[in-house]
Amino acid sequence: MRRLSWLLVAGLSAGLAAEDDPFGENFEEGFGDIETDTTAAQSNLYVSTRVFHRGQLNTQQGSPEAGETDHRGLSSFAFGLQPRLEWRPGDRFDAVVDVRLSRDWVFDLRDSTDWKDPYRDQRETRVDWEEALVRYQTGAWAVSTGRQVLTWGFNDALSIQEVVNAPRMSQPGLYEPEEARQARWLSEARIYLGGWTLQGVVAHENRMAEQPVYGSDYYPLDVELDDRTPAHGWDEPANHTGGARLSGVWQGIDLAAFGWSGYNPTGHVLFEPGEIRREYERFTTVGAGLSVPISDAVLKAELTHEQGLTYAPVSMQTVGGQMVPVSGDTAETERWSAAFGLDISLPEDTRLLIEYQLRHLPDYTDAMETNLGDETQVGWALGLEHTTWRDQLTLSGAVLGFGDDFEGGQITRFSADWAINDQWRTELGYVAYLEGDTKLLEQAQDNDRLYWQVDYFF
Numbered sequence: 209m210r211r212l213s214w215l216l217v218a219g220l221s222a223g224l225a226a227e228d229d230p231f232g233e234n235f236e237e238g239f240g241d242i243e244t245d246t247t248a249a250q251s252n253l254y255v256s257t258r259v260f261h262r263g264q265l266n267t268q269q270g271s272p273e274a275g276e277t278d279h280r281g282l283s284s285f286a287f288g289l290q291p292r293l294e295w296r297p298g299d300r301f302d303a304v305v306d307v308r309l310s311r312d313w314v315f316d317l318r319d320s321t322d323w324k325d326p327y328r329d330q331r332e333t334r335v336d337w338e339e340a341l342v343r344y345q346t347g348a349w350a351v352s353t354g355r356q357v358l359t360w361g362f363n364d365a366l367s368i369q370e371v372v373n374a375p376r377m378s379q380p381g382l383y384e385p386e387e388a389r390q391a392r393w394l395s396e397a398r399i400y401l402g403g404w405t406l407q408g409v410v411a412h413e414n415r416m417a418e419q420p421v422y423g424s425d426y427y428p429l430d431v432e433l434d435d436r437t438p439a440h441g442w443d444e445p446a447n448h449t450g451g452a453r454l455s456g457v458w459q460g461i462d463l464a465a466f467g468w469s470g471y472n473p474t475g476h477v478l479f480e481p482g483e484i485r486r487e488y489e490r491f492t493t494v495g496a497g498l499s500v501p502i503s504d505a506v507l508k509a510e511l512t513h514e515q516g517l518t519y520a521p522v523s524m525q526t527v528g529g530q531m532v533p534v535s536g537d538t539a540e541t542e543r544w545s546a547a548f549g550l551d552i553s554l555p556e557d558t559r560l561l562i563e564y565q566l567r568h569l570p571d572y573t574d575a576m577e578t579n580l581g582d583e584t585q586v587g588w589a590l591g592l593e594h595t596t597w598r599d600q601l602t603l604s605g606a607v608l609g610f611g612d613d614f615e616g617g618q619i620t621r622f623s624a625d626w627a628i629n630d631q632w633r634t635e636l637g638y639v640a641y642l643e644g645d646t647k648l649l650e651q652a653q654d655n656d657r658l659y660w661q662v663d664y665f666f
Contacts (some may be wrong), residue, residue: 252295252296252298253293253295254293254294255291255292255293255294256291256292256665256666257290257291257292257666258289258290258291258292258663258664258665259287259288259289259290259664259666260287260288260289260290260310260661260662260663260664261286261287261288261661261662262284262286262288262384262659262660262661262662263282263284263285263286263659263660263661264282264283264382264657264658264659265281265282265283265657265658265659266279266280266281266282266283266425266655266656266657267656267657267658268653268654268655268656269655270654272322275322276322277321277322277323277324277327277423277425278318278321278322279425279655282314282317282318283314284312284314284331284659285312285314285317286311286313287310288308288309288310288311288334289308289309289310290306290307290308290309290338290386291306291307292304292305292306292339293305293306300344300345301342301343301344302342302343303341303342303343304339304340304341304354305339306337306340307335307336307337307338307340308334308335308336308338308386309334309335310333310334311332311333311334312331312332312333315328315331315332323423324421324422324432325423326421326422326424326432327421327422327423327424328423329421330378330418330421336391337391338355338357338386338391339354339355339356339357339391340354340355341353341354341355341356342354345398347400348399348400349397349398349400350396350397350398350400351395351396351397351398352394352395352396353393353394353395353396354393354394355391355392355393355394355413356391356392356394356396357373357389357390357391358372358373358394358396358407358409359372360372360453360464360466361497361510362464362497362498362499362508362509362510362549363508363547363548363563364549364551364561364563365549365561365563365589365591365606365608366547366563366564366587366588366589367510367547368495368512368545368546368547368565368567369464369466369495369497369510369512370389371466371468371470371493372392372394372409372451372468373389373390373391373392373415374389374390374392374415374417374418375388375390375417375473376388376389376390376417376418377418377419377420377474378418378419378420378424378426379420379426380426380619380648380652381608381619381621381639381641381657382639382657382659384661390415392413392414392415393411393413393440394409394410394411394412395409395410395412396408396409396410401456402456403457403458404456405454405456406452406454407452407453407454407455408450408451408452409450409451409452409453410441410448410449410450411441411448411449411450411470412440412441412442412448413440413442414437414438414439414440414441414471414488416435416437416438416471416473416475416488417473417474419474420651425655426651426652426655427651428647428650428651429484431484433477433484433486434483434484434485435485435486436485436486436487436488437488438471438488449468449470449471449490450468450470451466451467451470451493452466452467453465453466454466460500461498461499461500462498462500463496463497463498464496464497464498465494465495465497466493466494466495466496467492467493468492468493468494469490469492470490470491470493471488471489471490471491472488472490472517472518473488475487475488475489476488476489476518476519476520476538476579477578477579478520478535478538479522479534480534480535481525481527481528481532481534482527487518489518489540490516491515491516491517491518492514492515492516493512493513493514493515494512494513495510495511495512495513496511497509497510497511504552504553504554505550505552505553506549506550506551507548507550508547508548508549508563509546509547509548509549510545510546510547510548511544511545511546512544512545512546513542513543513544513545514542514543514545515540516540516542517540517541517542517543517579517580518538518539518540518579519538519539519540519541519575519576519578519579519580520535520536520537520538520539520575520578520579521535521536521574521575521578522534522535522536522575522578523536535578536575539575541569541571541576541580542569542570542571543567543568543569543570543580544568544570545566545567546566547563547564547565547566548563548564548565549561549562549563550562550563556594557594557596557599558592558593558595559591559592559594560590560591560592561589561591561592561593561606562590563588563589564586564587564588564589565586565587565588566584566585567584567585567586567587568583568584568585569584581647585610586610586611586612587608587609587610588608588609589606589607589608589609590606590607591604591605591606591607592604592605592606599627600626600627600628601624601625601626601627602624602625602626602627603623603624603625604621604622604623604624605620605621605622605623606620607619607620607621608620610644610646610648611645614644615644615645616644616646616649617641617642617644617645617646617648617649617653618641618642618644618649619639619641619642619649619652620639620640620641620642621637621638621639621640622637622638623635623636623637623638624636624637630665631664631665631666632662632663632664632665633662633663633665634660634661634662635660635661636659636660637659637660638656638657638658638659639656639657639659641653641654641656
């Protein structure tokens with residue numbers, strides 16, 4: 209259910225921005241099917257390369273206000289290269305470098321558009337280190353350090369336990385699989401205890417969630433805010449974050465429990481006269497989850513508790529003859545969350561995914577609304593995937609909804625993924641937003657997109 213899971217993850221990557229919910233998985237497809245010819249002297253060195261093109265067409269955006277960016281029509285036309293190098297001189301040691309370089313030529317094709325600098329800087333030219341790590345392992349333990357992604361959750365779309373790697377949220381519903389989570393520099397140690405694994409992780413790099421910036425068609429504010437990302441751990445040792453996780457199989461049930469101390473990846477927004485800034489508080493998360501196979505289905509469940517979430521009341525005050533929002537003193541609170549999922553294998557190479565998420569602030573006050581949302585927040589996801597045509601064509605549809613009724617709004621995504629052969633792969637899809645009272649969809653409602661992608665591996 210690889211593709212369906214990623215459709216839901218992509219739809220969710222900004223859908224939970226107001227709920228501070230990181231999630232996702234590492235990208236494993238693409239290079240796995242490529243065999244690289246090497247000489248005997250190079251038998252421990254493996255090189256693969258991905259060349260890609262992707263584009264987007266905004267089908268709903270209206271005419272911009274004076275001085276605003278025109279996001280109508282073609283909104284992305286990117287080309288990129290992603291080489292991957294693996295060195296495995298023996299059974300115990302390996303090193304990986306995987307970097308993605310891309311340039312979006314829409315800024316040149318539409319050079320008359322009033323692109324704002326933060327948006328152009330975020331999108332035009334990108335260099336993303338997906339992996340850059342070294343690893344040593346034996347039968348009893350393993351250690352690694354470098355840029356990497358670690359997956360801790362059980363649910364595919366509505367996981368509440370992906371605390372290690374922050375998501376990209378700048379374009380909700382439009383992320384390709386390899387882009388949904390941001391790699392960060394981690395040092396990890398694992399000890400294998402029979403059927404159980406104990407992990408310890410230290411994060412040296414603080415990468416917060418990538419959110420829409422000023423000038424983006426998803427940006428919710430009228431002015432640019434001051435984003436105060438915490439310094440990395442190698443610059444400020446006290447800023448290191450980390451945690452531990454114990455996982456294993458008992459009576460055929462996958463079980464896991466973890467604790468994590470880190471920064472809130474989406475932070476909290478504070479309003480001051482003449483300034484809007486985003487700050488990131490440290491908080492702790494503990495949780496447990498399980499995955500149970502039942503006939504042709506898998507039942508999944510997760511539970512977490514977050515302590516130290518920061519909020520501030522907002523009031524309207526007169527400054528210079530104008531009414532402006534001003535934040536009061538900050539305070540801290542806690543939150544309980546639960547997520548459930550059912551992954552069902554149907555006949556004829558078809559899969560159905562159903563997931564539900566509930567988040568609750570037990571000591572709720574009206575002052576929490578700006579930073580933390582409603583007292584109780586509900587999310588749900590439905591997905592259907594069907595593989596046909598000699599297992600080369602995968603048709604997928606997914607809906608991500610907000611609220612216990614249909615008034616919260618939804619994100620819907622349809623796609624057709626055609627694996628032509630081991631080298632060529634194409635995808636065509638559409639993302640639609642249904643307006644609701646969720647803050648995300650107030651800004652995303654006019655951004656329905658037709659998107660496409662072509663990949664070539666060699």
